Amino acid sequence: MLSSPPHQPNQNRLLAALPVAEFERLKPHLELVHLPLGDVLCESGGRLSYVYFPISTIISLHYILENGASSEIAGVGNEGMLGVSLFMGGESTPSWATVQTAGHGYRLKAALLMQEFNQGGSVQRLLLRYTQALITQISQTAVCNRHHTIEQQLSRWLLLTLDRLNSEELIMTQELIASMLGVRREGITEAAGKLQQAGIIRYRRGHITVLDRSGLEKHVCECYEVVRKEFERLIRDVGNVR
Amino acid sequence: MLSSPPHQPNQNRLLAALPVAEFERLKPHLELVHLPLGDVLCESGGRLSYVYFPISTIISLHYILENGASSEIAGVGNEGMLGVSLFMGGESTPSWATVQTAGHGYRLKAALLMQEFNQGGSVQRLLLRYTQALITQISQTAVCNRHHTIEQQLSRWLLLTLDRLNSEELIMTQELIASMLGVRREGITEAAGKLQQAGIIRYRRGHITVLDRSGLEKHVCECYEVVRKEFERLIRDVGNVR
DNA sequence: AGTAGTATGTACGCTACCGCACAAAAATGC
DNA sequence: GCATTTTTGTGCGGTAGCGTACATACTACT
Numbered sequence: 097m098l099s100s101p102p103h104q105p106n107q108n109r110l111l112a113a114l115p116v117a118e119f120e121r122l123k124p125h126l127e128l129v130h131l132p133l134g135d136v137l138c139e140s141g142g143r144l145s146y147v148y149f150p151i152s153t154i155i156s157l158h159y160i161l162e163n164g165a166s167s168e169i170a171g172v173g174n175e176g177m178l179g180v181s182l183f184m185g186g187e188s189t190p191s192w193a194t195v196q197t198a199g200h201g202y203r204l205k206a207a208l209l210m211q212e213f214n215q216g217g218s219v220q221r222l223l224l225r226y227t228q229a230l231i232t233q234i235s236q237t238a239v240c241n242r243h244h245t246i247e248q249q250l251s252r253w254l255l256l257t258l259d260r261l262n263s264e265e266l267i268m269t270q271e272l273i274a275s276m277l278g279v280r281r282e283g284i285t286e287a288a289g290k291l292q293q294a295g296i297i298r299y300r301r302g303h304i305t306v307l308d309r310s311g312l313e314k315h316v317c318e319c320y321e322v323v324r325k326e327f328e329r330l331i332r333d334v335g336n337v338r
Numbered sequence: 339m340l341s342s343p344p345h346q347p348n349q350n351r352l353l354a355a356l357p358v359a360e361f362e363r364l365k366p367h368l369e370l371v372h373l374p375l376g377d378v379l380c381e382s383g384g385r386l387s388y389v390y391f392p393i394s395t396i397i398s399l400h401y402i403l404e405n406g407a408s409s410e411i412a413g414v415g416n417e418g419m420l421g422v423s424l425f426m427g428g429e430s431t432p433s434w435a436t437v438q439t440a441g442h443g444y445r446l447k448a449a450l451l452m453q454e455f456n457q458g459g460s461v462q463r464l465l466l467r468y469t470q471a472l473i474t475q476i477s478q479t480a481v482c483n484r485h486h487t488i489e490q491q492l493s494r495w496l497l498l499t500l501d502r503l504n505s506e507e508l509i510m511t512q513e514l515i516a517s518m519l520g521v522r523r524e525g526i527t528e529a530a531g532k533l534q535q536a537g538i539i540r541y542r543r544g545h546i547t548v549l550d551r552s553g554l555e556k557h558v559c560e561c562y563e564v565v566r567k568e569f570e571r572l573i574r575d576v577g578n579v580r
Numbered sequence: 581a582g583t584a585g586t587a588t589g590t591a592c593g594c595t596a597c598c599g600c601a602c603a604a605a606a607a608t609g610c
Numbered sequence: 611g612c613a614t615t616t617t618t619g620t621g622c623g624g625t626a627g628c629g630t631a632c633a634t635a636c637t638a639c640t
Binding site (some may be wrong): 435486488521522525528542543544 | 596598599605606607608
């Protein structure tokens, strides 16, 4: 691996949406970190000492059931942050947070975020709007789990993941995708096989390349678009908030 | 129907959890309303002019898909409120809100709630904690949809509904329950039949009576308990918030 | 180059749930 | 009381996805 690409806090869309004054105030406290695949940032019921603003990493929020089964409820990429339960007042959640795609992000001491949040104003407004977008994502996951096929769900998941990366290629085994969607690995093999035969994706041992994004958009269920639009609506420049 | 039972704002646990000063300030503005079954309080993308604090009514938050299929993502009873999107800053959500159980509740002009919320302090803290509990409920619904049987989900749904009512009897057709859970009506007939044979419930045309609550608790998946505990933890007296 | 380990492909029987069709029973209205 | 409507019961073929088992192929290590 050659030298890392340059990272800047404003590559996180949430941070970038902050007014200049607040952004500059937070900036000196933002610490660039690399998050390796599979890293557990928060266990069920655990407390975060930092909040994370992904740049090139994706963090998965998921549940693990008593029988060992698991499901992702939402993902967090450069459009968002990990740690909303802090300012929501619960301090912990029953979900887990693990690194789904290795990469960089900025972290910020929880206490500092709370300090900003409690001043009200733009930071608070923005974080709450982001949280609402997260609620939409979780809700849509619930509905999609109920009514759509694995192939549709895989398409949704791929598009959402793609939107969070600048690349067309994801480092991701079928096993891992399966555990995100809460289905069998074989189910992903089959669905991915269909997408590959349609010329939409190509994959090889842990690497999935999307060849035809618009083809994927034709395969996906409505859930993708609902989530995407809601993020667009809710986390544009906070100055636009009436 | 004889005279209605007396209703008091503090029968809503969220209102009851407010400090006295804030409660008294809101009280004169709370308006008792009766909500009939099926009433649509908010369509997808619509805005609320009031927020609602259920007493004996239950409001269902649900999605309707393009193909007409639907699923509940969460319910709102006397433990909560309808309208979190207002203070979350989004003003609308892609979900619908309809009355699942007819009954009474208090409503409050959206502007007045916003005024209280924006003062920060206890009201804000409590509402955000409630919103986090709502997120847990939605998340657990997503996971439950994926991994548990109709019988388990029905049990979960019955218990959550019972907790919101003072009665052991729900006015509810199997058709309606099916559309909440996003499954076929026949699936509910079958699952309910099993519960009836086990002596746990009894039903007749739109009335379901729970005979053996602890039996139901043995049938249910873990999802019920996770949601219940999280509500307990998050919306006890707001004075307990550290 | 050979080997161990990991990732993917495939097959087969099984189950939960679906979609549909229709019968039976209970409530409602006239 | 009788007809209509609504709700619930039941049956049947179809299917998506599961659990299991095992084969194949790619990668990495020595």
